[in-house]
Amino acid sequence: xxxxxxxxxxxxxxxxxxxxxxxxxxxxxxxxxxxxxxxxxxxxxxxxxxxxxxxxxxxxxxxxxxxxxxxxxxxxxxxxxxxxxxxxxxxxxxxxxxxxxxxxxxxxxxxxxxxxxxxxxxxxxxxxxxxxxxxxxxxxxxxxxxxxxxxxxxxxxxxxxxxxxxxxxxxxxxxxxxxxxxxxxxxxxxxxxxxxxxxxxxxxxxxxxxxxxxxxxxxxxxxxxxxxxxxxxxxxxxxxxxxxxxxxxxxxxxxxxxxxxxxxxxxxxxxxxxxxxxxxxxxxxxxxxxxxxxxxxxxxxxxxxxxxxxxxxxxxxxxxxxxxxxxxxxxxxxxxxxxxxxxxxxxxxxxxxxxxxxxxxxxxxxxxxxxxxxxxxxxxxxxxxxxxxxxxxxxxxxxxxxxxxxxxxxxxxxxxxxxxxxxxxxxxxxxxxxxxxxxxxxxxxxxxxxxxxxxxxxxxxxxxxxxxxxxxxxxxxxxxxxxxxxxxxxxxxxxxxxxxxxxxxxxxxxxxxxxxxxxxxxxxxxxxxxxxxxxxxxxxxxxxxxxxxxxxxxxxxxxxxxxxxxxxxxxxxxxxxxxxxxxxxxxxxxxxxxxxxxxxxxxxxxxxxxxxxxxxxxxxxxxxxxxxxxxxxxxxxxxxxxxxxxxxxxxxxxxxxxxxxxxxxxxxxxxxxxxxxxxxxxxxxxxxxxxxxxxxxxxx
Amino acid sequence: xxxxxxxxxxxxxxxxxxxxxxxxxxxxxxxxxxxxxxxxxxxxxxxxxxxxxxxxxxxxxxxxxxxxxxxxxxxxxxxxxxxxxxxxxxxxxxxxxxxxxxxxxxxxx
Numbered sequence: 001x002x003x004x005x006x007x008x009x010x011x012x013x014x015x016x017x018x019x020x021x022x023x024x025x026x027x028x029x030x031x032x033x034x035x036x037x038x039x040x041x042x043x044x045x046x047x048x049x050x051x052x053x054x055x056x057x058x059x060x061x062x063x064x065x066x067x068x069x070x071x072x073x074x075x076x077x078x079x080x081x082x083x084x085x086x087x088x089x090x091x092x093x094x095x096x097x098x099x100x101x102x103x104x105x106x107x108x109x110x111x112x113x114x115x116x117x118x119x120x121x122x123x124x125x126x127x128x129x130x131x132x133x134x135x136x137x138x139x140x141x142x143x144x145x146x147x148x149x150x151x152x153x154x155x156x157x158x159x160x161x162x163x164x165x166x167x168x169x170x171x172x173x174x175x176x177x178x179x180x181x182x183x184x185x186x187x188x189x190x191x192x193x194x195x196x197x198x199x200x201x202x203x204x205x206x207x208x209x210x211x212x213x214x215x216x217x218x219x220x221x222x223x224x225x226x227x228x229x230x231x232x233x234x235x236x237x238x239x240x241x242x243x244x245x246x247x248x249x250x251x252x253x254x255x256x257x258x259x260x261x262x263x264x265x266x267x268x269x270x271x272x273x274x275x276x277x278x279x280x281x282x283x284x285x286x287x288x289x290x291x292x293x294x295x296x297x298x299x300x301x302x303x304x305x306x307x308x309x310x311x312x313x314x315x316x317x318x319x320x321x322x323x324x325x326x327x328x329x330x331x332x333x334x335x336x337x338x339x340x341x342x343x344x345x346x347x348x349x350x351x352x353x354x355x356x357x358x359x360x361x362x363x364x365x366x367x368x369x370x371x372x373x374x375x376x377x378x379x380x381x382x383x384x385x386x387x388x389x390x391x392x393x394x395x396x397x398x399x400x401x402x403x404x405x406x407x408x409x410x411x412x413x414x415x416x417x418x419x420x421x422x423x424x425x426x427x428x429x430x431x432x433x434x435x436x437x438x439x440x441x442x443x444x445x446x447x448x449x450x451x452x453x454x455x456x457x458x459x460x461x462x463x464x465x466x467x468x469x470x471x472x473x474x475x476x477x478x479x480x481x482x483x484x485x486x487x488x489x490x491x492x493x494x495x496x497x498x499x500x501x502x503x504x505x506x507x508x509x510x511x512x513x514x515x516x517x518x519x520x521x522x523x524x525x526x527x528x529x530x531x532x533x534x535x536x537x538x539x540x541x542x543x544x545x546x547x548x549x550x551x552x553x554x555x556x557x558x559x560x561x562x563x564x565x566x567x568x569x570x571x572x573x574x575x576x577x578x579x580x581x582x583x584x585x586x587x588x589x590x591x592x593x594x595x596x597x598x599x600x601x602x603x604x605x606x607x608x609x610x611x612x613x614x615x616x617x618x619x620x621x622x623x624x625x626x627x628x629x630x631x632x633x634x635x636x637x638x639x640x641x642x643x644x645x646x647x648x649x650x651x652x653x654x655x656x657x658x659x660x661x662x663x664x665x666x667x668x669x670x671x672x673x674x675x676x677x678x679x680x681x682x683x684x685x686x687x688x689x690x691x692x693x694x695x696x697x698x699x700x
Numbered sequence: 701x702x703x704x705x706x707x708x709x710x711x712x713x714x715x716x717x718x719x720x721x722x723x724x725x726x727x728x729x730x731x732x733x734x735x736x737x738x739x740x741x742x743x744x745x746x747x748x749x750x751x752x753x754x755x756x757x758x759x760x761x762x763x764x765x766x767x768x769x770x771x772x773x774x775x776x777x778x779x780x781x782x783x784x785x786x787x788x789x790x791x792x793x794x795x796x797x798x799x800x801x802x803x804x805x806x807x808x809x
Contacts, residue, residue: 498755499722553729553759557791576791598792602762611792630755642783 006059013052017119020045024111047159050122050241057126058152064134069193070201073208076131077215080124084215087117091222114226121219125242128212128249135256136190144190151183158241177244184248191259202260209257216250276411279303280418293423297332300394300419304412305334308404310396312336312376316345317392336397343372344395348381355383355390359409361402378403382412386420442502449476449505452512458482458490461696462565466660468668468686470631476683477504478629481512483519485532488565491519494577494687495558496629503551510549511556514542535560535573539600540609543575547604555601559627563689569618575600578630581648583656585622585693590653592645593617622693624656624663631682637674647674660690703727711742711807717749720757728757732764738771744806748779753787765796774798778806 023042064072094113137145158180197205280303297315305313313334333341350368358381363369369379378398384391394416398404449471457465469478477497485491493515497504518538525531533541538560546556557576564570572580576599579592598611619625626648635643648667655666664686671684701724702717714731718724737743761775768775777799780788788794800806 496755498759553756553763555755555759555762555791576793578790596792596795598795602765602791602793602796604766611795 006056009052009056009059013049013056016045016049016052017115020049020118021112021115024115025108027111046118049119050159051156053122053126054129054156057123057130060130062134063131064138067196069135069197070204070208072131072134073205073212076127077208077211080127081211081215083120083124084218087120087222088218090117091218091225110226117219117222121223121242124215124219125245125249128216129245132188132249132252135193136187136252138193140190140192144187148187151187154180154183155241155244158244180244181247184244185251188248188252188255191256194256194259197260205260206257209253209260213250213253213257216246216253220246276307279307280415293426294330296419296422296426297330297392300415301332301334304394304396304415307415308380308396308408308412309398310334311399312340312397313395314341315392315394318390340373341395344369344376344397347372348395353381354393355385357382357409357413359404361404364401373397375399377401380404380409380412382416384416384420384423386424391420391423445502445505446471449508452479452509454480454482458484460484460488460490460565462488462692463490463563464660464690464692466664466688468664468684470680470684472631472680472683473501477501477508478631478683478685479508479511480627480685480687481515483516485519485562486521487528489532490561490563490565491515491532492561492563492627492687492689493558494627494629494685495556496577496631496683496685497556498554503554507546507550507554507556510546511542511558514545515560518542532562534614535562535571536609536612536614539573539575539597539612543600543604543608546601550601555599557599557630561625561627563619567618568620568695569616571614571616573597573612573614575612576602578628578633579645581626581628581645581652582617583624583626583652584620585624585656586620590649590656592649619691621691621695622657623691624652624660625689625691626652626663626667627687627689629683629685631680631684632671632686634682635671635675635684636678636681638677643671643674660688663690664688701727703731705731707740710740711744712737712740713744713746715746715749719752719754720750720760721752721754722756725754725756725760729760729763732760738768738773740773742774742776742809743768744803745775745777746779746803747777747781747784750781750784753784758787758791758793761793761797774809776800776806776809778803 020042023045027042063075090113094109097109133148137148140148158176194202194205297317301313301315304310314336315332317330317332319329331338331341347366347368351366358379360366361378363373363377363379369376376397377400380394380396382394382396384394394412396404396412453469454467457467459465465482467480469476469480471478477499478495479497480492480494482493483491493511495508495511497507497511518533518541521531522533523531539558542558550556555576557578559572559574559577559580561570561572561580572593574580574593574595574597576597579594581590581592583590593615595613595615596611597613598608603611628648633643633645633648637643647670651667651670652663655663658666667686667688701720702715703724704715704717706713706715714728716728720728731737732743765775775797777788777797778801780799785794785799788797788799798806798809800809
């Protein structure tokens with residue numbers, strides 16, 4: 001639709017121009033047999049031609065593509081500018097013909113050239129005005145668009161005005177004319193696009209606008225010259241419209257020129273800001289790509305030196321020695337030799353500037369510096385301060401005095417701030433990765449530890465066992481284990497390594513190893529009974545084994561029970577571990593075994609064996625043994641009070657008759673009710689061993 | 701946890717106040733590692749206000765036990781609350797360390 005309209009406009013414009021040519025030629029009586037047209041006919045043809053050229057131009061796609069303002073101006077100069085050149089050439093040709101009085105000259109040639117030039121002028125104006133429209137409406141408001149539409153309609157109205165035979169009084173004419181000119185001038189002040197030009201583009205825009213004005217001048221000059229030519233019998237052209245549009249085109253060019261020209265000093269600032277933004281982006285992107293500290297420092301130095309247009313710059317990064325990682329001092333240089341930098345650094349040390357922002361725009365005042373580097377006149381020194389420590393110091397130098405204005409220094413500061421941020425992010429990222437690894441290692445340790453805890457509890461027809469263990473952290477220091485020994489005997493080991501975490505878990509694994517090694521039995525023993533160590537002997541050997549590897553402040557508490565079904569009794573040794581809680585079925589009594597015994601790793605010599613002893617006890621059917629770690633009795637309640645041995649004893653008195661599992665659950669339920677809402681401070685382990693009420697006959 | 705040191709001619713009195721756990725154990729340890737400690741004949745520990753001792757707290761005393769014995773410095777605890785004494789006793793430390801009821805006895809020991 002739009003294309004067809006545009007095509008029609010073009011056809012009609014060409015047709016009307018043809019008619020105009022015919023009419024003008026006819027009026028000049030230049031061609032014999034061609035009837036002279038009435039005046040109004042020519043004016044009508046003119047008006048129609050102007051209207052359709054403008055309509056055609058109006059319907060063409062927006063000449064402004066994106067932000068290509070210079071491209072728009074260039075195309076404008078190449079198109080209508082060429083038109084002006086042709087007009088000029090034609091005008092000169094006709095002048096030459098007139099002067100030479102060539103036969104081909106005379107009114108006919110004049111009329112043709114005049115009509116051609118008029119046509120070219122109209123095309124030139126249409127192109128220019130619609131280019132200006134694109135520039136005026138660039139990033140415009142709705143109001144401005146309405147104003148522009150109104151301007152177009154009013155200009156069109158002046159075309160019609162000429163067609164009427166009515167001639168308004170001169171004053172009205174002047175008022176209307178001036179008002180429209182002022183309206184055009186008002187619209188012409190919309191030069192927002194200029195702000196988007198770089199310095200170089202501004203110079204180009206200025207040149208193109210000057211060329212356009214020159215083109216306009218050529219036409220105006222031509223029409224002024226031919227206007228009073230006695231040979232030209234054409235009526236004067238659509239004066240008001242053409243003068244107004246020409247005025248508007250010229251005015252817009254001139255204002256654009258002026259705005260561009262006076263904007264030139266700020267153009268550099270705009271360009272600089274853009275460069276700064278780009279540098280900052282580059283700096284930020286580097287960290288996002290997860291690059292190294294060295295790259296960040298190099299980028300900072302380049303960006304700062306580029307932006308400040310420094311003549312020399314360097315960046316000192318001091319040696320670091322955080323735990324585990326040592327980095328050597330590094331320097332980064334920009335247009336300065338390390339030797340020269342060292343000279344300057346030494347001179348600066350004289351002024352004790354370490355760690356402070358320092359700007360000096362007249363280095364001649366600083367004799368120590370002037371002595372080593374007289375060619376530098378301005379200096380900026382910016383330390384890179386992080387929250388924890390200083391990352392380095394940036395030095396920038398210029399050969400001119402007063403080279404660093406406060407604005408520039410503040411931009412440089414934002415560079416260093418961004419760098420510090422990037423470096424700290426990098427540290428955090430590394431730390432996070434490290435933490436993640438530690439977490440994974442802990443998880444593995446936890447899995448290993450879990451595998452050390454016996455899953456398959458020993459079973460026999462004379463006892464039942466129930467166990468519970470809960471670690472306060474991923475890995476704990478509590479442990480227990482069982483071994484079924486020949487002759488219907490059962491060894492039960494429980495222990496607690498002081499401290500928590502991986503170290504404690506490691507010692508727990510060690511203890512398990514010692515248990516299995518010592519309980520393998522001595523094949524050289526004279527009789528079956530002596531093949532396995534007594535609990536006290538076991539503890540002494542374990543103490544000796546641990547002495548070499550347990551840290552000085554660590555110790556282990558442990559109890560070892562060897563229960564003998566055939567003897568109907570058990571013996572045990574308590575190495576500083578919690579007292580054993582016992583229910584004696586025959587006496588219907590709950591009590592704690594009271595025995596002395598020193599924890600493992602407290603005395604690390606032969607003297608230990610004096611501090612440990614064995615206890616023997618005969619068990620009866622229905623007896624219950626409760627073995628636990630201090631995480632149970634030292635568990636805290638809401639008021640920070642401990643669960644305690646007494647409460648544990650009371651619970652057993654209430655549930656001894658139940659099965660081992662039920663007893664364990666009963667105690668745990670009470671413990672959980674007691675500690676509700678409190679964090680677990682220590683690992684909890686609870687073993688319940690119940691000797692069955694009906695004991696099978698011992699094997700013969 | 702607060703640890704206050706009161707030096708006198710031949711003995712050093714350390715007054716413990718609060719709960720001795722993993723975090724406060726460092727405080728106590730820093731008092732006991734001082735080289736000057738070995739010049740005393742006796743180190744008296746006032747446990748009247750010691751309300752709790754964890755295994756890390758016990759570890760501090762255990763780690764210095766051998767060193768003090770080697771230099772003939774006697775470690776004497778007094779005014780110990782029953783609950784705290786219980787912890788020492790269960791671990792068997794009462795047979796290794798001197799724990800007396802009153803300061804007078806501690807001074808005399």
